[in-house]
Amino acid sequence: MQEGSREEARLLVAFDMDGTLLNGRLVLALADRCNVREQVTGIMSSTNMHGYEKSRAIARLWKGISKDDVLEALASIPLSSNAQEAVEALKGSGHVIGIISDSYDVAVEHIASMLSMDFSIANKLVHDSNGILTGELIMPLGWERIGCRCMNSVCKRFHLESIAKRFGIGREHTVAVGDSENDVCMLEQAGVSIAYKPKSLKVKDNAMYIIDDLYDVVDILNRTYGLAVRRGSTQHK
Template sequence: MLKTTLTSKKMAIFDMDNTLLQQSFIRTAAQRLGFTEALQEIAAAGYSATERTRKIAQLLKGSRYKELLVVVESIPVVEDAAAVVRELKKKGYICGIISDSYTHITEYVKNKLGMDFSCANELEFDGDTATGNVYIPANFRPAQAGDCAHEYCKCNMMRHISSCFSVNMEDVLAIGDGENDVCMISKAGTGVAFNATHLPLNEVADFIVSQRSFRPVLEVA
C-alpha cells in the first residue's frame, strides 16, 4: 500500500467521497444495490463511528467484488483531479487518500489518479463475495496523548501516514468536504474545505474552495 522509497517531505491528503469523487461511494452503492432505506436508518440511529462502520459493511454482505468496482467506476472524479495530482507531485508532494470507505475502492481511485497511497477500512471477502465483515485499521484510533480523542478519526491515520513518510505535520496539506474531515482539516499544516457538505468545516479550514476544481489548491500548496 505504501511506497516508502519516496524522499519528499511534503504530503497532500485527499478525502475520497464528495471530494475526489463527485458522489459518495456507499450512497451510490445503496441506490444501485437497493439498500438506501437501511443506510439512512443506520445514519440516523446515532451509532458510534465504529459501530456505524460495521453496520454499513453488513449491508454489503453478498455483494461481488467486481460489482462494487462497477459502482465506483460509474462515479465521476473531479475533472482536473489527475492533473492537479501530477502538479502536486512535481512540487514534491506525496499524494494519497484517507477515507472511511474500503481499501479496494480507494485503491481503484488512487491508481486512476496516479497517487501514492490510500488508507481505508478493509471489507472482508470470501472469494469474490463480501461477507459483511469489516476490519478497521488500528491507526484510525488514537495512538498517543494529544491525538484526537475520537475513537475513530482520520486525523489519527494522517499522523500515522505522515510519520511513515517522515513528513512533518506542518507540511501536510489536507483536503475534504464532510463532518468526518473536521479534525483532519484542523490539525493538518494546511487544511482545505472543498465544497463543504458540512458547513462548520469552513470555520476550521485555512482555505475554502467552493468550485468543483482542485486548481485553487495549487495556489496554497
C-alpha cells in the first residue's frame, strides 16, 4: 500500500464500548444505581443461557426506570486512557469510526455523538412516551443470518461486515477493538484485531495485538497500513 493514498488506506475502525472506550461497564453502574448488582452478575455468569437471553433477562430489571437514569449511570464512567484522542486522530485522517456494542442505544448513541463518530450499533431499550423503560429490548442480533456461534444480542461479526459493505470498505481494511468474549467474533472477522486490556485468554488468543492504552490503536495502524496519523496536542486521560 502506498503511503499517502487516502482512498486505499481508508479504514473502518469498530470499537466496543464497555471496558474499551469506557473504563467500566454501564450494566454494572446501572445495577448499582438500581440496587440489583447481585441479580445482574448472576445472570451474566450463568452457563445455562445464551448471550441474547442474558441481555433480555437483564433488560427486564430496568423496567420502571427512565432513560435519564441510564445516562446518569453512564456519566459516572470515565473514558478509557486516550480514547478521545485516538478517535479524534483517526477521524481527522478520514477513517470511518464507530461503536458496535451489546450495551444500550441511549448510552452508545450518546458516546458516539460526543466523539463525532460515524456509526453506532447497540440494543434498543424500549420506553414509553415519558421515557420510562418497559423492560423490553429490541436486539439487532445478526448471528442467525450468517451462522455465527456467538448467539449474542448483537453479533459483532455480522454488523462489522454490514457496516464495511455500507461504506464500501474491504475486510482487509477493517479494524476491531474490544476487551471481552462478546467481541471475539468481531476480532476474528476484522483485518486487524486489537484487544484492549483483554478480560480472558480467549480474547487474547483471537487478537493480533494486545494494548493497554487506546492511542496504541493509532500507532498499530500507522505501522500496519503505512499511515501518517499524528498525535493531537491534547491528551485525554
